[in-house]
Amino acid sequence: MSEDQALDALQHAFDDAFMRPLAGPRTPDVALVAFDLGEDRFALPLQELVGVYELPTTVPLPGAPGALMGLAGLRGQLVPVYVLAALLGTPRPKEPPRWIVVYGRTEPVALAFHVLRGHLDVAPAAIRPLASRPLAGTFVRAVVRMADGPPLALLDLAALDAVIRPPSEERPQ
Numbered sequence: 001m002s003e004d005q006a007l008d009a010l011q012h013a014f015d016d017a018f019m020r021p022l023a024g025p026r027t028p029d030v031a032l033v034a035f036d037l038g039e040d041r042f043a044l045p046l047q048e049l050v051g052v053y054e055l056p057t058t059v060p061l062p063g064a065p066g067a068l069m070g071l072a073g074l075r076g077q078l079v080p081v082y083v084l085a086a087l088l089g090t091p092r093p094k095e096p097p098r099w100i101v102v103y104g105r106t107e108p109v110a111l112a113f114h115v116l117r118g119h120l121d122v123a124p125a126a127i128r129p130l131a132s133r134p135l136a137g138t139f140v141r142a143v144v145r146m147a148d149g150p151p152l153a154l155l156d157l158a159a160l161d162a163v164i165r166p167p168s169e170e171r172p173q
Contacts, residue, residue, distance in 0.1 A: 027124050032144065033101060034117035034152055037085045038093050043144055043152040046119065050102040055081070055112055067164075069112055074102065080164075081110040087160060088139055103157055109164060122146075127154060 001009075031046035053074065058081050060070040067086035071078045081100060085092045097112035122144055129142045141156035 029121035030124055030127060032120045032122060032152070032154070034120050035099065035101075035113045036115035036117060037088065037090050037113055040090060041117070041150060041152045042084075042113075043120070043154050044101055044157060045154070048103055048157050050105060050108055052099065052101050052116065053110075055097055055100050058112075069097070072100075072110060074108065074110070077108060079108045079110050081112050082164060084111040084113045087111070087163060103161070107165075109161070111160070 032043040033046055033049065033052055034041065034043045036042070056072045056074060058070040058072045061068065064070070067082045069081040069083050072081050073079075079102065083092065083097060093114050095114065097114050099114070099116045100110040100112050102108050102110045126145045127142045128145060130140060139155050139159050140153040141159070142154040144152040144154050146152060
């Protein structure tokens with residue numbers, strides 16, 4: 001192809017781009033925080049979280065339920081820290097958790113886990129709701145199909161919170 005032919009092809013492609021109809025509005029991606037618990041990969045919607053932090057010093061409480069790791073001071077508040085693997089009924093890794101996600105603006109709760117994968121933006125079409133919830137009890141609400149790896153189990157934060165703070169308890173929203 002000569003230089004003139006290449007220039008004509010480039011000009012034709014440029015002009016054709018303006019002839020095509022505009023693409024419709026794009027559905028915004030869903031922001032997720034991805035993490036591992038042992039061999040399993042999980043995610044939580046970023047919009048439902050207050051923050052992601054390295055696990056601060058946590059003080060165990062005598063007689064506390066098995067999943068409650070203890071209390072941690074976070075931004076001037078005492079926050080209960082629960083071991084997410086214990087809540088889900090998955091095997092706990094030998095090493096202590098390293099990260100927490102915090103949810104609940106008025107009464108924060110922290111969920112501790114071991115490996116932070118990071119922030120992901122996924123297309124809504126990649127999230128497949130489950131018809132039934134056999135995985136990790138009733139805590140997995142969907143599966144996130146990943147183009148470059150194994151799927152993630154999208155956790156239902158409301159279902160986890162109902163176990164931590166049963167609905168019968170009076171608390172501000």
